[in-house]
Amino acid sequence: MxxxxxxxxxxxxxxxxxxxxxxxxxxxxxxxxxxxxxxxxxxxxxxxxxxxxxxxxxxxxxxxxxxxxxxxxxxxxxxxxxxxxxxxxxxxxxxxxxxxxxxxxxxxxxxxxxxxxxxxxxxxxxxxxxxxxxxxxxxxxxxxxxxxxxxxxxxxSDWLIGNVLIQDLILNNSKNPIHDARIQAMLLYRTPESLQEKFQTKLQNSDGLFQVESWLLHHGEKLQNRFQLSAYKLMNHLLKTxxxxxxxxxxxxxxxxxxxxxxxxxxxxxxxxxxxxxxxxxxxxxxxxxxxxxxxxxxxxxxxxxxxxxxxxxxxxxxxx
Known part of the structure; x- marks a missing residue:
């Protein structure tokens, strides 16, 4: 490679x-x-x-x-x-x-x-x-x-700039910044129809967690484990520039x-x-x-x-x- x-x-x-x-x-x-x-x-x-x-x-x-x-x-x-x-x-x-x-x-x-x-x-x-x-x-x-x-x-666009602001606020204010910002971003990258087709409002487990919640939490954790906070702040910021x-x-x-x-x-x-x-x-x-x-x-x-x-x-x- x-x-x-x-x-x-x-x-x-x-x-x-x-x-x-x-x-x-x-x-x-x-x-x-x-x-x-x-x-x-x-x-x-x-x-x-x-x-x-x-x-x-x-x-x-x-x-x-x-x-x-x-x-x-x-x-x-x-x-x-x-x-x-x-x-x-x-x-x-x-x-x-x-x-x-x-x-x-x-x-x-x-x-x-x-x-x-x-x-x-x-x-x-x-x-x-x-x-x-x-x-x-x-x-x-x-x-x-x-x-x-x-x-x-x-x-x-204004829509993009607005969403970059939300991400920046999460990245600078959350106790769990990468994880939480990623979860919010995933909902922007997909559509209501996409998630409905994928999960069909099914429960993940007996604790009452939905499959969509489990999937979002997984994506948050995955990115947290491989991405640095300053990198996410920069990449997000670049989008609006x-x-x-x-x-x-x-x-x-x-x-x-x-x-x-x-x-x-x-x-x-x-x-x-x-x-x-x-x-x-x-x-x-x-x-x-x-x-x-x-x-x-x-x-x-x-x-x-x-x-x-x-x-x-x-x-x-x-x-x-």
Whole structure:
């Protein structure tokens, strides 16, 4: 399996003017050697990491030998968002509110530059990872052939910002912060229909605990056991910071992006709604002919991008063939 490698950047200037004395960017490489095959960048979501394939790979249904993103054909590079703490206590960041998705996207480009690569075949990411993909495209509008943001958008919505606030309050005020924040988040990532189909209001045990309660408590514990508090605070905060037009004219930014843009939504997503992604698609179409809209049909809501692999495979097949 690919080992985690690191690049250390000193004195990184952030978007808000703060200079971060040290940032550790870690990554894993899969498939072909960079420079010998088209390069695919895979950006992870809030609780994800650089392990995109293999036994614990969070997108292993999409990426590996002979899968849709075929590691026999592509070089696959997956960065850890600095501060996510994946297999490295050293890369945690305490001043989480200083960072934005723009900063993370800039660091990813610095990482790519270390491989002396000018062109990227595809940047794909779900949720937070897709928002970072948008920021990467805005920073270098001619460098990505295929931009594939999944279940995400180019600017945080009021609904998203509100939910980030609730998560931040839980993370800063709860006696059991990661556990409790995760339970609340799971209800946003799924839908009422999804939970009803899964549990049918059945009891888990004779103590009167419902199966849905047991499932939520399990998810809270699971994340608590593998995620650090400062990492969760940072990842949650980053969600609300995305705005690729922050200092730029919208039409100029959209016109400048030369990528084929494949927007993928989930019809029941509560977190990044299909409707807001459709509006984004229409705005892109005003200036660019290279935009395509795809919709995953699922009762599972936002998490469908981690569940509905058959549909996602069908959407991605023409791009990666």
């Amino acid at each position: 690919s080992t985690i490698q690191k690049i250390v950047f000193q004195n990184v200037l952030l978007q808000n003017g703060v200079v971060q004395s040290k940032v550790i960017l870690s990554y894993q490489l899969f498939g072909q050697a960079i420079g010998s095959a088209p390069l695919v960048i895979v950006n992870h979501a809030l609780t994800g990491n650089s392990q995109v394939l293999g036994e614990n790979g969070w997108w292993k249904s999409l990426i590996d030998d002979d899968k849709i993103i075929d590691t026999k054909k592509y070089a696959v590079l997956a960065f850890n968002i600095p501060g996510n703490g994946y297999q490295d206590e050293e890369n945690l960041i305490e001043n989480y509110q200083d960072f934005t998705t723009y900063d993370i996207a800039s660091l990813f480009w610095k990482g790519i530059d270390s491989f002396k690569v000018n062109q990227v075949f595809a940047v794909i990411g779900g949720s937070l990872g897709g928002a970072i993909a948008w920021e990467m495209a805005a920073i270098r509008p001619k460098a990505i052939a295929n931009l594939i943001p999944v279940a995400t958008n180019w600017k945080a 995305t705005d690729i037009f922050k200092n730029n004219n919208k039409s100029e930014v959209i016109k400048s992006i030369s990528s084929n843009i494949h927007l993928i939504s989930v019809d029941t997503d509560y977190f990044f709604t299909a409707n807001e992604i459709k509006i984004t698609f229409q705005e892109v179409k005003n200036y660019n002919n290279n935009a395509f809209y795809h919709e995953i049909k699922s009762i599972h809501g936002h998490d469908a991008f981690l569940i509905e692999f058959k549909q996602l495979n069908n959407i991605l097949k023409p791009i990666f063939n």
